Amino acid sequence: MIGMIIRRLAIGLLVMWGAATLIFVIIRVAPGDPAAVLLGPDAEPGQIARLRAELGLDQPIFVQYGNYLLDTVRLDFGDSYRLRMPAIEAVFDRLPATIELTLTSTALAVVVGLTLGILAGMRPNTWTDRIVSGLTTMLQSFPTFWIGIMLILIFALWLRLTPSAGTGTPLHMVLPAVTLAFPFVAIVARVTRSSLVENMGEAYLDTAYAKGLTLRQAVLGHALKNSLIPVITVIGLHIGALLGGAVVVENVFAWPGLGTLMVEAVGNRDYTVVQAATLIVAGVIVLLNLATDLVYRVLDPRIRTGRTS
Amino acid sequence: MTLPTSDTRVETTVTEPGQRLLTVDGLTVSVGGLTLLDGVGLTIDAGETLGLIGETGSGKSLTSRAIIGLLPTAMDVTGSIVWRGQELLAASPAQRRRLRGTEISMIFQDPMSSLNPTMRIGRQVGEVLRRRGVPSVEVQRRVIEMLEHVGIPDPERRIGNYPHEFSGGMRQRAMIAMAMIAGPSLVLADEPTTALDVTVQARVLEMLRQVRAEQGSAMLFVSHDLRVISHVADRVSVMYAGSIMEQGPTVEVLRRPAHPYTKALVASVPAVRTRTAIADPLPGAPATPADRPTGCPFRTRCALAHDRCVEERPVLRIVGTDRLAACHVAEEVSR
Amino acid sequence: TTTGGGGPTAGGDVPQELVASGQYPVENLDPHSASGGSAGMDLVAKEIYSRLTAPDETGKIVGDLATEWKPNDNGDEWTFTLREGATFTDGSALDSADVVASFKRFLELDSPPAANFPGVTVAAPDPKTVTFTTEKADAALPSKLTTFYVLPSETEAKAGAVGEKPVGSGPYQVESFAAGQDVVLVPNPQYFGGAPTLTKLTLRTIPEISTRLTALQTGEVDVVWGVPDDQLAELRAAGTIKTEAVQSAGSILIWFNSERPFFKDKPEVRRALWQAVDFATIIKQINPETGTPADSAIAPTVFGYAPQTPVTYDPDAAKQALTEAGFDFDKTYELQYQSQFKPFVSAIVSDLAKIGVKIDAREKEQAVFIEDLLAMRWDINFQQVGTAGYDASTNLGRLYTCAAKRNGYCNPELDKLLAEAGSNPDQAKREELYAQAGKIIWDDAVGMFPMFVKTSYAWNDKVSGFTLDPQGLPAFRAAKVAGS
Amino acid sequence: MRLGAGGMLVPLVIIGFYLIAAVIGPALVPYDPINTPLADRLKPPGAVTSTGATALLGTDALGRDLFGQIIHGARTSVIIGVCVVLISLGVGVLIGAVAGFRGGWIDAVLARCIDILQAFPGLVLAIVIAGIFARSLLLVIIALSVTNWISFARVTRGVVLTLRERYWVDAARLMGVPGPLLLIRHVLPFTAGPLVAMATLEFALVVLAEAGLSFLGIGLPSSIVSWGQTVAAGRAYLASAWWISAWPGLALSVLVVSVGILGDQLTARFGRARSR
Amino acid sequence: MTELISAGPLLEVRRLRVTFPVPGKGIGRERAVAVAGADVTVGPEETVAIVGESGSGKSTIARSVVGLQRPDAGELIFDGRPLLRRRRAADRRAIQMVFQDPASSLNPRMRVAELINEAWQTHPAVAPEGDRRAAIAAALGAVGLSADLVARYPGQLSGGQCQRVSIARALALQPRLLVCDEAVSALDVSVQTQVLRLLADLRAQRELAMIFISHDLAVVRQIADRVLVMKSGEIVETGMTEDLFNAPQHPYTQALLDAALDLKDVS
Ligand SMILES: Nc1ncnc2c1ncn2[C@@H]1O[C@H](COP(=O)(O)OP(=O)(O)OP(=O)(O)O)[C@@H](O)[C@H]1O
Ligand SMILES: Nc1ncnc2c1ncn2[C@@H]1O[C@H](COP(=O)(O)OP(=O)(O)OP(=O)(O)O)[C@@H](O)[C@H]1O
Ligand SMILES: [Mg+2]
Numbered sequence A: 001m002i003g004m005i006i007r008r009l010a011i012g013l014l015v016m017w018g019a020a021t022l023i024f025v026i027i028r029v030a031p032g033d034p035a036a037v038l039l040g041p042d043a044e045p046g047q048i049a050r051l052r053a054e055l056g057l058d059q060p061i062f063v064q065y066g067n068y069l070l071d072t073v074r075l076d077f078g079d080s081y082r083l084r085m086p087a088i089e090a091v092f093d094r095l096p097a098t099i100e101l102t103l104t105s106t107a108l109a110v111v112v113g114l115t116l117g118i119l120a121g122m123r124p125n126t127w128t129d130r131i132v133s134g135l136t137t138m139l140q141s142f143p144t145f146w147i148g149i150m151l152i153l154i155f156a157l158w159l160r161l162t163p164s165a166g167t168g169t170p171l172h173m174v175l176p177a178v179t180l181a182f183p184f185v186a187i188v189a190r191v192t193r194s195s196l197v198e199n200m201g202e203a204y205l206d207t208a209y210a211k212g213l214t215l216r217q218a219v220l221g222h223a224l225k226n227s228l229i230p231v232i233t234v235i236g237l238h239i240g241a242l243l244g245g246a247v248v249v250e251n252v253f254a255w256p257g258l259g260t261l262m263v264e265a266v267g268n269r270d271y272t273v274v275q276a277a278t279l280i281v282a283g284v285i286v287l288l289n290l291a292t293d294l295v296y297r298v299l300d301p302r303i304r305t306g307r308t309s
Numbered sequence B: 001m002t003l004p005t006s007d008t009r010v011e012t013t014v015t016e017p018g019q020r021l022l023t024v025d026g027l028t029v030s031v032g033g034l035t036l037l038d039g040v041g042l043t044i045d046a047g048e049t050l051g052l053i054g055e056t057g058s059g060k061s062l063t064s065r066a067i068i069g070l071l072p073t074a075m076d077v078t079g080s081i082v083w084r085g086q087e088l089l090a091a092s093p094a095q096r097r098r099l100r101g102t103e104i105s106m107i108f109q110d111p112m113s114s115l116n117p118t119m120r121i122g123r124q125v126g127e128v129l130r131r132r133g134v135p136s137v138e139v140q141r142r143v144i145e146m147l148e149h150v151g152i153p154d155p156e157r158r159i160g161n162y163p164h165e166f167s168g169g170m171r172q173r174a175m176i177a178m179a180m181i182a183g184p185s186l187v188l189a190d191e192p193t194t195a196l197d198v199t200v201q202a203r204v205l206e207m208l209r210q211v212r213a214e215q216g217s218a219m220l221f222v223s224h225d226l227r228v229i230s231h232v233a234d235r236v237s238v239m240y241a242g243s244i245m246e247q248g249p250t251v252e253v254l255r256r257p258a259h260p261y262t263k264a265l266v267a268s269v270p271a272v273r274t275r276t277a278i279a280d281p282l283p284g285a286p287a288t289p290a291d292r293p294t295g296c297p298f299r300t301r302c303a304l305a306h307d308r309c310v311e312e313r314p315v316l317r318i319v320g321t322d323r324l325a326a327c328h329v330a331e332e333v334s335r
Numbered sequence C: 001t002t003t004g005g006g007g008p009t010a011g012g013d014v015p016q017e018l019v020a021s022g023q024y025p026v027e028n029l030d031p032h033s034a035s036g037g038s039a040g041m042d043l044v045a046k047e048i049y050s051r052l053t054a055p056d057e058t059g060k061i062v063g064d065l066a067t068e069w070k071p072n073d074n075g076d077e078w079t080f081t082l083r084e085g086a087t088f089t090d091g092s093a094l095d096s097a098d099v100v101a102s103f104k105r106f107l108e109l110d111s112p113p114a115a116n117f118p119g120v121t122v123a124a125p126d127p128k129t130v131t132f133t134t135e136k137a138d139a140a141l142p143s144k145l146t147t148f149y150v151l152p153s154e155t156e157a158k159a160g161a162v163g164e165k166p167v168g169s170g171p172y173q174v175e176s177f178a179a180g181q182d183v184v185l186v187p188n189p190q191y192f193g194g195a196p197t198l199t200k201l202t203l204r205t206i207p208e209i210s211t212r213l214t215a216l217q218t219g220e221v222d223v224v225w226g227v228p229d230d231q232l233a234e235l236r237a238a239g240t241i242k243t244e245a246v247q248s249a250g251s252i253l254i255w256f257n258s259e260r261p262f263f264k265d266k267p268e269v270r271r272a273l274w275q276a277v278d279f280a281t282i283i284k285q286i287n288p289e290t291g292t293p294a295d296s297a298i299a300p301t302v303f304g305y306a307p308q309t310p311v312t313y314d315p316d317a318a319k320q321a322l323t324e325a326g327f328d329f330d331k332t333y334e335l336q337y338q339s340q341f342k343p344f345v346s347a348i349v350s351d352l353a354k355i356g357v358k359i360d361a362r363e364k365e366q367a368v369f370i371e372d373l374l375a376m377r378w379d380i381n382f383q384q385v386g387t388a389g390y391d392a393s394t395n396l397g398r399l400y401t402c403a404a405k406r407n408g409y410c411n412p413e414l415d416k417l418l419a420e421a422g423s424n425p426d427q428a429k430r431e432e433l434y435a436q437a438g439k440i441i442w443d444d445a446v447g448m449f450p451m452f453v454k455t456s457y458a459w460n461d462k463v464s465g466f467t468l469d470p471q472g473l474p475a476f477r478a479a480k481v482a483g484s
Numbered sequence D: 001m002r003l004g005a006g007g008m009l010v011p012l013v014i015i016g017f018y019l020i021a022a023v024i025g026p027a028l029v030p031y032d033p034i035n036t037p038l039a040d041r042l043k044p045p046g047a048v049t050s051t052g053a054t055a056l057l058g059t060d061a062l063g064r065d066l067f068g069q070i071i072h073g074a075r076t077s078v079i080i081g082v083c084v085v086l087i088s089l090g091v092g093v094l095i096g097a098v099a100g101f102r103g104g105w106i107d108a109v110l111a112r113c114i115d116i117l118q119a120f121p122g123l124v125l126a127i128v129i130a131g132i133f134a135r136s137l138l139l140v141i142i143a144l145s146v147t148n149w150i151s152f153a154r155v156t157r158g159v160v161l162t163l164r165e166r167y168w169v170d171a172a173r174l175m176g177v178p179g180p181l182l183l184i185r186h187v188l189p190f191t192a193g194p195l196v197a198m199a200t201l202e203f204a205l206v207v208l209a210e211a212g213l214s215f216l217g218i219g220l221p222s223s224i225v226s227w228g229q230t231v232a233a234g235r236a237y238l239a240s241a242w243w244i245s246a247w248p249g250l251a252l253s254v255l256v257v258s259v260g261i262l263g264d265q266l267t268a269r270f271g272r273a274r275s276r
Numbered sequence E: 001m002t003e004l005i006s007a008g009p010l011l012e013v014r015r016l017r018v019t020f021p022v023p024g025k026g027i028g029r030e031r032a033v034a035v036a037g038a039d040v041t042v043g044p045e046e047t048v049a050i051v052g053e054s055g056s057g058k059s060t061i062a063r064s065v066v067g068l069q070r071p072d073a074g075e076l077i078f079d080g081r082p083l084l085r086r087r088r089a090a091d092r093r094a095i096q097m098v099f100q101d102p103a104s105s106l107n108p109r110m111r112v113a114e115l116i117n118e119a120w121q122t123h124p125a126v127a128p129e130g131d132r133r134a135a136i137a138a139a140l141g142a143v144g145l146s147a148d149l150v151a152r153y154p155g156q157l158s159g160g161q162c163q164r165v166s167i168a169r170a171l172a173l174q175p176r177l178l179v180c181d182e183a184v185s186a187l188d189v190s191v192q193t194q195v196l197r198l199l200a201d202l203r204a205q206r207e208l209a210m211i212f213i214s215h216d217l218a219v220v221r222q223i224a225d226r227v228l229v230m231k232s233g234e235i236v237e238t239g240m241t242e243d244l245f246n247a248p249q250h251p252y253t254q255a256l257l258d259a260a261l262d263l264k265d266v267s
């Protein structure tokens, strides 16, 4: 167990190095000059050159890469070009809001999605199943910003139940969390359903029925736990995606998250922030993968001993 | 040669008072226009073991599942299944559920996939009791007792194990413990030893016999292996293509089959203790529900088939003293 | 909460708190950093810092820290007299040493507006006097100084050193700051102009316009700006929201790349293309409230503005002129722009297509847009340009010289006019020179100059007293909230 | 009870309708994405335009007819969806199959690469790609494909891992059937079920993602119409001119739901075939 | 038929050892021994049966012989020549296998004709000249199947038919050694008898040597010339069939024979 965690973390470091290198290369390959963007269209060429020198962008690329790796190992990600503060601080400023939103929407999606998925999967090909399937497909077929703005119009403008944007109170979180949860609910419900349906055909459920269990008892007591691994997988993947990818929702709800920070940083060619944010997200994803695997082990004892057949 | 303790077994069953537990009559199961079971009839008395034998797809599992009420919802079931005077096909789902586990229980073929891989053995074995409100301390005690009974060493420790930590034989023992823990009157055993090694099979069969003898449960023992049936069953029913072909006391049926199919089956069984030549095989493959011939379902593979077998389907009728067979020429065959 | 004893709530009891929300984020609070001159920075900087001069609502330059200023006879040295009683929020007095130190820091950090002060040196002959010496005569210096904010002389010469609670001398001081989100300001009791009425002023970034407007309608936000035309009428319809569009110093600029052979030295081609677009209709339809047809390359609020003869829509004449000039109708011309101008650009492309001119409209991301703009990788460039300091020198004088290399246009005669206009201390003379320069630029169609931009505001009618600033940078020094 | 032929038929008919709209619709419904009749802007559905025609679904903020836009956008959106899914499918199946079938270090390396890409913000990648290439349909397809293949690779790898232990694969292997042929003939056909089901779902997501790209300003060039473009353009008018975003959104939803139902049916069908 | 003259064994397996990694056991990389140094010799036209409890390593030996499993140690000598790690095509062809599960050893998406034809595509050396269709029909006929089945998919065949197609496919390559791993165990007695009879007949006709793996001692007694008894990866007893059944030496063999059931009381 400990050995496995250590091995996974070591591989995780490798993955992070890969991500660090890839982002370093890619953001520099992209056209656009950080100094020019920073100074705006009015800048003079000399000014741009001086700023480039100040930012260290005039050095040979390998020197930059070397420094970057060395600094990163020392957990120094450099200063944001634009925000004039340590890049890592900029990321950590945004991280709490992002995590808060991610966790809330995940909790929401898991509760609703699991419930819907179980309802549908318990009795496949019945009307309940069809309604849930239709509903979840619908949920997935609306663009996020559409849902977000519609929710604002309905709940903030017409019903005046929630604030429309910003942070502060728990109420501020409702609309963005619900918006983010929409497609997530759909995915969780679908995966739960199909996994459950697969398990509904398993022989051990017949054993359960033969003991006199009702459908509900058999599903909740036996089939569900066995169906959860793919659900955990998509939840893990989705949480990872939400960390840096909730841009649209953050934008619509003026939610100060990592996604907008990253997109703005890319737009501004704020290399240090992009690098720091990517590494943090990569790190979180590595940990998330590890956590997912640990959850697998809790769910399926066969994985613990390495025997799956 | 017989199992060392088989004599005592015969004794116990014979002395058991033969109260009628289950009567299945004209059981017909169909799905999407296919008739899977075609008028199956059988009876089981308290304490006795009825063997149900037949080739793949003949409908053995469907019969046992119909009795416990676990057929897929898509299947149409007609006929009658009477349990202690109660018509089960007319009973409510809740009523039927109440019988399961306590009155009628089931042991499945594949001990690996029939156990929940993510639940500890102890919980699975005790679940029937727990669901019926037995206090958990009591459940725990009885689970350990039962596991000990079926020959699982160190049951206090083993209840915390998961199925994959058990060997095949131990899993099947756990399955048996699970089926027997609530002391059911009837155990439906669907090929309970097919997946096991010969040595393990022998031990499991012996253990099953012991436990049953103590609890006085009757059993429907489903198998496609005549050798196993010949050792465990008091009476045997032979199925072919969804119907019963022959039925009677095991020894009688095997010694003098009254149906050409039974006869061919008996002849195909190779022996370990004497050298036998490979028998003359029956031609063709078993009939499937989709291409079941008219008249006698076995006629396409039967050497004795004649015109009447094509036109008229033989019904199950009394042959000799205590036997039933569905063949126009049963008397000839059994001679 | 209700109070006992009844009676209507007095106006003075209304919480004097106000939330203003714009699109652009406030990223840091150091006005001398590379963010200097950005919309977000200027919005907050003028509330927490003071400067020597500031524009009033009409764009006229008035004193802020300075009470008076005058040039020497050559026009290459300006002397500013500071006001009495200005103090920083840390209690220390603001004197000329602070101005000098700040100005040096401003230049050293190479803040974008610092580019307006090439070779300028500063000195403090006495605590209340500051002198600026320029290499050449610079008549626009007082205007340009509106982009320069004064910080205490102790401020470290490192960008961002002001931190999250900067020391300033403006009407407000910072209570809390979250980069890119919220700046919460409270009154500066020592403010030389008298402490503001508001007890709390929040400047909040809401990037999405629909959300911003909803927040205004629900009362979460009191003042917004940059409202699209189509939404203005709708907001007014609610009854409790007032709107107004104010002439800004900005205008739309659609340059032709005069380095390209098909535009180089072909004013007739450039002019014909201009003629081919029905800007009057486009403005009437797309920007009825926030745009007015332009008659000059710079806005009327800018010093140096002089109206020119409008270019009238005449597609037939345009087509004929182009044909005569041997214009290549088979070629596709690349027009670069940024996303917010998409409807306007689409309409232009549509009109040009009607006379057979093919345009490839390329929406570009900010970074790529700027890089390509500076590298002249475009045939036509669509941009909105403001004028720093409300003086033509930072617009015409900066963008249209041969040396500027901004649009490939080079005219020695124009160069001479602009140089003269930039340095002549006689304001009347300057105005006349800029009028001449403006005419050349206009008549030669260096670009198309279709529209002056207005900044639209929408606010909750309980709010009053804030300044509708032409640059979209409202000032809240005198803002008040009335009871409902 | 399960959905019979009708369950397949309804979505198939709807999807067929969309395909017809995409293929011959533009020939039947004239629409010029360049022309902007400004006098007709923001006309509600059913209004009469200045040319005397009826704008069945209304007009957008530049006066362009929405019905035409939707018909013409169908082609673009279907092309994007199909291309991205095909590219992702090809790349994903290739990588996933090789990783799963060969196992060992190849599998380990490919799995780590997938991990890295996953940790990498796909959006940033798309923005960067948008910066490298000029706006075009191809760019959108590339930008969307870049990260899309990963899920296909994962699924393929998982299925191949179980398939390569099947007896028929062993049987072919011991006969001496060469590796690539083994993969193509004896393994890949059996990944079709889950992959087809997944592809239908991804198709829907991709069509939506294109709208997302437009939202970020890195979408299609303005001369190309797509549902995503229209939905994005109507974003500012959700409260007033609801119809701009509503129609393409609705068109998209109906297609996505149909594709989703079809996907469910295919999953059910292939799933059944597999479990036998 | 010159090979037949050579007196030596057709296949010799010497000190075969196969291990598998034990998963989940950290970095130590412990390995479980599946076969611990087994010697197997198969003479020309001889049928050698391997019996033993589940997990004793029977299949692992079979898979090593056909080249599906790489041994950790040991030698495989076929027809006097060692089998290389990358086998020559002729060696691959000469050793064929029939698997336990009749349905799943045939690719369910290929028709019967394609299944048999694939063997010839892979080994053109033994492909019949001339009319392929006739050749396929002949190959099916040899295992007692009608040529009508050529267009069927495995899913449309019964278990016994599937197993015959597997055998036909193996025989199409004209092998000299046929490895049957539980080839009849999954079949019903009536069908099992058919397949056993077929194998017995083919062995005589085609001069086939066979390794016959089964846990059913009764069947082994019917078909094998010689029997190897395996337990926990080792061969504990070997002998001519009748000798071994009549006088088992090893306690394990005795236990195995004791546990085996015969029809009770019918003789
Ligand atoms: N859910 C089902 N749908 C359709 N047909 C079914 C279903 N379940 C079983 N059958 C068919 O019913 C017939 C009897 O099946 P059953 O499982 O009872 O056979 P069995 O005698 O138990 O065979 P085996 O020895 O293989 O277990 C078979 O032909 C089978 O294909
Ligand atoms: N691919 C594999 N990976 C890990 N262990 C394996 C693998 N194949 C076989 N083993 C192990 O090797 C041992 C021998 O297995 P093998 O399949 O040869 O037994 P067998 O005698 O054929 O058993 P059975 O009668 O059940 O088929 C067993 O303990 C098995 O778990
Ligand atoms: Mg069965």
Ligand SMILES: [Mg+2]
Residues within 6 Å of the ligand: E058, E059, E060, E181
């Ligand atoms: Mg085996």
Ligand code: NI
Residues within 6 Å of the ligand: A001, A002, A003, A004, A005
């Ligand atoms: Ni561990």
